[in-house]
Amino acid sequence: xxxxDDCRTQRNLSEQGREQARRVGQLFASQGVVPAEVRSSAWCxxxxxxxxxxxxxxxxxxxxxxxxxxxxxxxxxQVLDELAALRVPGTxxxxxxxxxxxALTGETLAMGELFLARRPATGDQRLxxxxxxxx
Numbered sequence: 001x002x003x004x005d006d007c008r009t010q011r012n013l014s015e016q017g018r019e020q021a022r023r024v025g026q027l028f029a030s031q032g033v034v035p036a037e038v039r040s041s042a043w044c045x046x047x048x049x050x051x052x053x054x055x056x057x058x059x060x061x062x063x064x065x066x067x068x069x070x071x072x073x074x075x076x077x078q079v080l081d082e083l084a085a086l087r088v089p090g091t092x093x094x095x096x097x098x099x100x101x102x103a104l105t106g107e108t109l110a111m112g113e114l115f116l117a118r119r120p121a122t123g124d125q126r127l128x129x130x131x132x133x134x135x
Contacts, residue, residue: 036092
């Protein structure tokens with residue numbers, strides 16, 4: 001019964017999750033990393049994470065969870081293809097869901113964990129995970 005336009009119908013960030021999001025932003029700032037672009041799933045826990053960590057974001061429907069949908073392969077391909085073609089100078093941040101991250105990388109992450117990944121080359125089937133961080 002959830003609705004993307006009503007956060008009250010969704011599973012939202014706990015106080016611990018909000019604090020983790022703030023720490024992510026602080027971690028980036030402490031390393032002098034200012035994301036050139038932040039894209040987020042439309043789900044409230046993702047947009048809240050992006051806002052708390054980086055202050056801004058753009059909703060990208062391709063990052064929406066496909067846990068209960070058959071759209072996973074199409075969404076994953078869309079993300080990989082667009083990232084391969086995109087020429088953002090600097091760091092780009094994607095805020096999305098475990099099911100999406102696993103499809104994009106082939107790896108499973110823990111709650112609150114970050115993956116640092118290299119942009120795919122055209123036609124790649126996965127993002128290459130370069131590091132894992134737990135803020």
